[in-house]
Amino acid sequence: MNHIYLALDFPTWEESKQFLDDHQLKEVPVKVGMELFYREGAYVIEQLKNRNHPIFLDLKLHDIPTTVMRAMRNLATLEVDIVNVHALGGSEMIKRAKEGLASINKQHETKLIAVTILTSMDEQTMNNDLQLQGSIEQHVTHLAKVAKNGGADGVVCSVHEVEMIKQHCGTSFLTVTPGIRLPSSKENDQKRVATPSLARRIGTDSIVIGRSITKANNPLEAYQQAQEEWKNGTSK
Structure with a gap:
């Protein structure tokens, strides 16, 4: 499992x-993600694999179980490291997604993870727009359990929910955490954010980091800083 x-x-x-x-x-x-994949399709995955880039394909599938299963059959042929679905699709959809991945690809294991509550969403938005009452932590925990029961290998979640998920779903249940920012970066449209060092200390398995690197004056230096923070668990 790659860490960054x-x-x-x-x-x-x-x-x-x-x-x-x-x-x-x-x-x-x-x-x-969707923007790049919907423009380029499998071609972009092939190009990245030819250049030896491990790949997390972030399409967040959410549809009826049969449709998701058939989509996963196609995605399995790409042999990426990770793909994801929305946990809100339910345990049966997740189960069928896992079946779709396993039915085609026997040599390369693609991990299936499920999105819990998007890191762009805060509690007020979840309560008002989705009419999901209660705390984000309660819903994330519930959705993580749904994902595990459906056979997912882990979830996408905020860093702040990692410990809780590990407690309820076990330490081997993977947590992949977006909303990662270097200390000098703006939060942009993410609400539940964290630094690489905090993510490492809390115990997440992998982080996803974007604009802190892609919008940096020196992206290579910013990437190396993220690596250093992850390795040592401290911020510069």
């Missing part, structure tokens, strides 16, 4: 490739 995934939040492969090349980010683990 760089979010390639670019609209095209050409821009992604130029960024990686210009800043000497060779073979770093990357996260490919």
Whole structure:
């Protein structure tokens, strides 16, 4: 399991490739999201794999179980490291997603993780817009249990929910945490954020970091700082 995934939040492969090349980010683990994948499709995954980048394919599938299962059959052929679904799809959808991955790909294991509550969402938004009453922590814990019962390997969650999830789902249940910022960075549209050092101290398995690196004056230096924080658990 790779510990740091760089979010390639670019609209095209050409821009992604130029960024990686210009800043000497060779073979770093990357996260490919909807914007890039919907533009380039499997081509971008093939290009990244040819350049030895481990890949987290972040598409957050959420549909009826059969549709998700069939989609996962196709995604399994890409042989990425991680794919994800929305835990709100329910345990049956997650179970079928896992079946779809396993039905095609026998040599390469792709980890399946489930999104709990997006890190862009705070409690007030969850209560008012989604009409989910109670605390974020309660719903994240519940959704993590749903994901585990459906056979997921882990969840996407905020750093602040990692300890709670590990307590309820076990230490081997993976936690992948976006909303990571270097101390000098702005939060942007993320609400439940943390630094790489805090994420490491709390015990998450992997972090996803984007704009703190892609918008930095020196992206390679920023990436190295994130690595250093993760390794030593301290901020500069």
